Amino acid sequence: MGLFLKFVMTSAMEKKGKFIMLLFAILMSATLFIASLGVTDVMMNNYIESYTQVMENKEISIKSKDPSVGIQLDEVNLKGVQDIVPQLELKGIYRHDLDNSTVTVLGRNTQDIITKNINEKRALDHFHGATCIISQKVSQDLHLKVNDTLQLNVNHQDITVQVAGLFLNEGIFFGDTNEAFQMIVPYDFLAGQSNMPGMYNNIIATGTGPSTQASIDEFNSANENYVARTSFTDQQGMLNAIKEGRIICFALLAVVMLLSAVIISSSFRLIIAERMPVIGTFFSQGATKPNIINVLLLESILFGAIGGVLSFLAGSGITYGAAYFLSPHREYGIFKWPTIPIYYFVLAVLFGILLSVISSILPILQINKLSIKDVILGAAVENRAGNNTRKLLGSGFLVISLLLFLVQIDGIVSIQCILLIAGILLVLPNLIHVVTAKLYGILKDKVPVLALALNNIRTSKELLGNITLMLIAALSVITITSVGDSIRTVMTDGFNRNNFQIQITVPSEAGNITDTLMKNELNRSDIEQDTLQKLKVFGGQRNGTAFQIAGIDKDKYLSYDGYIDWTKPKNLNIYEEFKNAKVPSVIVSKSMAKALGIQAGDKLPLTVNQTEKELYVTGLVDMKMLYGGYVVLVDNDVLQQQFNYVGTNMINAKATGNDVKLRDDLRKQLSNYNVKVVTYEELERANIAENEKTIAAFSLFSLMALVIASFGVLNNTKISYLNSKKNIALLHAIGLSRQQKNRLLLFQSIFVVLWVMLLLIPCSYAMIFLTKDLLSLIGMLYDIRLNLIYVPLVLGFLLVLIVLSTLPVLLNGKRFSIINEMKYE
DSSP, rough: OOHHHHHHHHHHHHHHHHHHHHHHHHHHHHHHHHHHHHHHHHHHHHHHHHHHHHTTOOOOOEEETTTTTOOOOOGOOOEEEEEEEEEEEEEEEEEEEHHHHHHHEEEOOOOOOOOOOHHHHHGGGGOOEEEEEEEHHHHHHHHHTTOEEEEETTTEEEEEEEEEEEOOOOOGTTTTSSSSSEEEEEHHHHHHHHTOTTTTTTEEEEEOOOSSHHHHHHHHHHHEEEEEEESSOOOHHHHHHHHHHHHHHHHHHHHHHHHHHHHHHHHHHHHHHHHHHHHHHHHHOOOOHHHHHHHHHHHHHHHHHHHHHHHHHHHHHHHHHHHHHHTGGGGGGOOOOOOOOOHHHHHHHHHHHHHHHHHHHHHHGGGGOOOHHHHHHOOOOOOOOOHHHHHHHHHHHHHHHHHHHGOOOOTHHHHHHHHHHHHHHHHHHHHHHHHHHHHHHHTTTTOOOOOHHHHHHOOOOHHHHHHHHHHHHHHHHHHHHHHHHHHHHHHHHHHHHHHHHHHEEEEEGOOOOOHHHHTTTEEEEBOOOGGGGEEEEEEEEEETTEEEEEOOOTTTHHHHHHHHHHHHHHHHHHHHHTTTSSOOOOEHHHHHHHTOOOTTTTTTEEEEETEEEEEEEEEEETTTTTSSEEEEEEEEOOOOOOOOOOOOOOEEOOBSOOOHHHHHHHHTTTTTTSSSEEEEHHHHHHHHHHHHHHHHHHEHHHHHHHHHHHHHHHHHHHOOOOOTTHHHHHHHHHOOOHHHHHHHHHHHHHHHHHHHHHHHHHHHHHHHHHHHHHHTTTTTOOOOOTTTTTTHHHHHHHHHHHHHHHHHHHHHGOOOHHHHTTTOO
């Protein structure tokens, strides 16, 4: 085996081009695999950290069952919890530049404040009376410094505090923005201002039990007046969205893997063809076919392992880069390097080996079909005739895919599309053989060079491989870009199609003032009153499935929602039934209903504000990806009457005049309220900025597909030329000029693209339907459509690519020697 290993390494070094090509194909796929894992892990860790850091890694929150009554520490049984931090937590507003920032004011004792450096410790020396601590980020964003004073409104009471210190953007300050931030003030000061001496309203703690829930249950069983809950109740929905993003990455990765597999397979075919004399020597010395197969498999495993190691390094680099660019506080010089798990290395190596072995196994197993005597004598001839088994199998796939149009069950579209594409690829060589044979008979006496080019495509496995490779590459790029466009549309349409120009956000801490604002302050002539309505969106959970609950004003909601197709008679009938229902009712999205097994007419148990009620399901509507796709529409009056839920309200409306002027007027008019007033354009800009990184990721996959395909086409074009040199030499011997040879090679390249063009449209539609159906099976109802504008662009790129890949062959042809090519004939 040592001799064989030495032979493999020597051969790899002698044929550096193919060695690099194989490594590149494995490297790209395995790198994208590790990067998909790493980047989504970074996103999930960032999101989880935004919860855990703000709560200082204390997973349990303890509050009084009666919100109007505070917590007295000596009455709390601390069974099940430890490391408690009692605090008085109040919401307030900080007014600046005709705008408001929401402030969470935390009254804490000095011993409960965590410091990270000497400057923070020194700040506590001045932390008494009407003083506060804020983050460095808020200091920079709002132009505040130590000893500056802030005018706050807390519990409808104006208070003034002085900045005693600026802390790092970590811990409770991790999630600070200029619109909402945390502030620490001395407990005695805040308790005196709120008339709550010796009382607290929130205690954060860690658990002592084997799990957070076990600790919560233990505490709750020991306390009658106080209740413990998890501090991280709302994170599951976002984590599910990030996991869905990982699934999409893996789906796109599968396309890139297919390209890599084609390149690896074609490279191994060339390796075997070039080593046929060496294989003959091994046979003559007593080696068996299994020995040769084992050597080639060893080579495949070696390539895969090397590619896997390199991909781990490259994928880790991408993960580190993503951690830097996705860090929420990068601009302040604060970011945390991710920890790359060691199992990523194992996964990368295994992925590289499996990809290499699976892709090369068919060419390697072709050794079994060779005649040992012919190989030793150098007379082994590869059978290029059409494979009847493949033709029959492909034809069967096509027939079955057409018959499946008569079947209507979940997932059947995916099976149809897979069979259709597989059938086309299997029968393609036979189809080309039949068509080109007919055309060759017609054209051989009229335009012989053109006829020879057509005939070469029929007889060259490498040119047929180029057609397959370019078709897969074109399908990959078109699928990835179409998916990217569709997801971009989903991400923007869910917001852009909503009909409003002004939005006023009323946080729950402001109290139940939304209806009062709508009846009084917002009863203005520059607001279209029939569009004035409130919307609240918050998280819910049922049987482990996270979803969003959207509280709407049912009499006006259709004037706001332009995203869901309410013009469909079925959808409109469902909404009218919901609107006129005599019992508390909901409309459920189809994807959520599928996940929970809900039917129209069922009762949906809904838990809001620690109250569970069963609401009647009037119908199921395709809400696409509204609020992530899993959503329940419920009337705001039902939320108030059944659950006594106020929550955060977004008041939306259309303006009769200039929306910017209306925004400025409202900011002045509502300056005494803890509200936020923005225009549609401001929200749209923020939405676009938030989605740019996700959209860029799809461009990366498209670029990878194009790069891998480019190398593959270049490789196959070179292989085709090398394998056809003897035939070309024979044609030269009977009168073919160099100019005719060059035209022959160019025509071959152009005909390859023409065949791709004929097959691209039907295969593209099949790929789009396949992708859409597969995503829908996992509850991701993206409306993926084929963007036909990409078809001519991709074909143009492929034509330029294959012509450019032919140019080196034409240039090398200047050194072409008929005698050298024919000397053994």
